[in-house]
Amino acid sequence: MNDLVEKYQREFCYLLGIKQAFAFWKGRVALYAILKALGIGEGDEVIVPGYTCVMDVNPIKYLRAKPIYVDIEPYTFNINVSLLQDKITPNTKAVIAQHTYGYPCDMDAITNITAKNNIPVIEDCCLALGSQYKGKTVGTFGEAAYFSFQWNKPYTTGLGGMAITSDVQLARKIESLQANKGCWPSSKEILMLWAQLIVYRLFVYPKTTALAQRLFRYLTKKGTVVGSSSTSEFEPTMASDFFKGISNVQARSGLRQLMKIEQNIAHRKKMAERYDQLLKQNGWKGREYDRSVIEPVMVRYPVRIAEKDRALSEAAKAGIELGSWFECPLHPIETPLASYDYEEGMCPEAEKASKEVVNLPLHPRVDDATAKRTVEFIIRFTEVQ
Numbered sequence: 272m273n274d275l276v277e278k279y280q281r282e283f284c285y286l287l288g289i290k291q292a293f294a295f296w297k298g299r300v301a302l303y304a305i306l307k308a309l310g311i312g313e314g315d316e317v318i319v320p321g322y323t324c325v326m327d328v329n330p331i332k333y334l335r336a337k338p339i340y341v342d343i344e345p346y347t348f349n350i351n352v353s354l355l356q357d358k359i360t361p362n363t364k365a366v367i368a369q370h371t372y373g374y375p376c377d378m379d380a381i382t383n384i385t386a387k388n389n390i391p392v393i394e395d396c397c398l399a400l401g402s403q404y405k406g407k408t409v410g411t412f413g414e415a416a417y418f419s420f421q422w423n424k425p426y427t428t429g430l431g432g433m434a435i436t437s438d439v440q441l442a443r444k445i446e447s448l449q450a451n452k453g454c455w456p457s458s459k460e461i462l463m464l465w466a467q468l469i470v471y472r473l474f475v476y477p478k479t480t481a482l483a484q485r486l487f488r489y490l491t492k493k494g495t496v497v498g499s500s501s502t503s504e505f506e507p508t509m510a511s512d513f514f515k516g517i518s519n520v521q522a523r524s525g526l527r528q529l530m531k532i533e534q535n536i537a538h539r540k541k542m543a544e545r546y547d548q549l550l551k552q553n554g555w556k557g558r559e560y561d562r563s564v565i566e567p568v569m570v571r572y573p574v575r576i577a578e579k580d581r582a583l584s585e586a587a588k589a590g591i592e593l594g595s596w597f598e599c600p601l602h603p604i605e606t607p608l609a610s611y612d613y614e615e616g617m618c619p620e621a622e623k624a625s626k627e628v629v630n631l632p633l634h635p636r637v638d639d640a641t642a643k644r645t646v647e648f649i650i651r652f653t654e655v656q
């Protein structure tokens with residue numbers, strides 16, 4: 272562990288008011304370390320929402336455990352807690368509480384159930400850095416939590432992940448896994464990631480995002496750039512170079528992002544309110560959540576529309592940054608769901624949301640004019656109530 276990475280981990284702890292954080296190459300690697308530190312293995316079951324990124328499910332499969340899917344509730348897209356107890360069996364060894372789009376899960380309800388059953392909760396905070404539940408930051412309710420700093424996340428270091436826990440014994444196990452990680456990223460990967468970060472900061476703006484994403488996907492398939500996921504990660508078998516540590520490029524970039532984190536969070540909150548206002552002015556619903564309980568810091572602003580595919584293709588042509596995750600219960604869509612123990616119909620609300628939800632950008636490059644353009648574009652479609 273070098274000084275730069277230690278400093279990054281310390282600053283991250285400072286941000287959340289916690290004591291221990293462990294940086295990794297990606298968020299999914301951080302999750303893998305947590306699951307392994309919890310001793311999860313063959314025959315164990317891990318509960319996950321049926322509306323997630325398949326990269327979140329991979330670490331469970333890598334450890335030969337079984338993902339058990341719970342449907343979501345339609346407004347916050349988070350795990351439907353009323354369905355949770357019925358999914359718990361003697362084999363359940365963890366529940367992953369994913370704070371989707373930035374909306375915190377109902378942590379009291381979840382931890383009531385898990386405490387009764389003596390099951391640890393892992394919070395997936397990849398989309399929710401800074402969100403609060405009952406005045407406390409997400410990531411501090413479960414036994415452990417993890418964060419991602421991939422391109423679309425609350426702040427980006429290109430790729431990046433962080434595992435946190437307040438449990439001292441668990442922390443020592445994660446620390447030892449971090450010290451004995453499988454490998455380092457290669458110098459070619461690090462150099463390329465550094466170049467990609469520069470290109471991103473110089474050229475990727477709401478109007479150029481769709482084009483940049485198409486180019487990025489094309490170059491990823493060709494193996495020219497460091498993609499968010501390698502080809503091997505679209506299969507539930509762990510590649511030999513999966514378990515990687517963090518590079519100095521990521522740590523340095525993370526430290527820079529943390530210096531601006533308060534402005535980033537304030538901006539996201541302000542722009543989400545702005546979308547609420549602009550959408551409501553046009554007769555749309557805006558966000559629905561209990562403001563006395565949660566204070567979300569949204570990573571993106573979800574809306575439900577009819578004709579999602581048409582909206583996405585027209586947005587790309589018009590230079591409107593419209594996001595589309597999750598496109599299936601285990602995003603991205605190419606993944607054969609059966610190899611992840613998911614059967615169609617298991618999570619009807621999640622499947623419905625996958626067909627209807629697009630998301631509007633909230634990152635620091637979104638200004639008022641962009642928000643207005645985005646809303647002018649989206650209201651040409653029909654909102655699904």
Ligand SMILES: Cc1ncc(COP(=O)(O)O)c(C=O)c1O
Pocket residue numbers: 297298299300323324326327369395397398418419420421430431432499
């Ligand atoms: C909710 C969620 N959790 C975890 C991850 C995995 O994060 P990373 O790409 O850093 O491995 C993703 C996808 O990027 C995600 O959307």
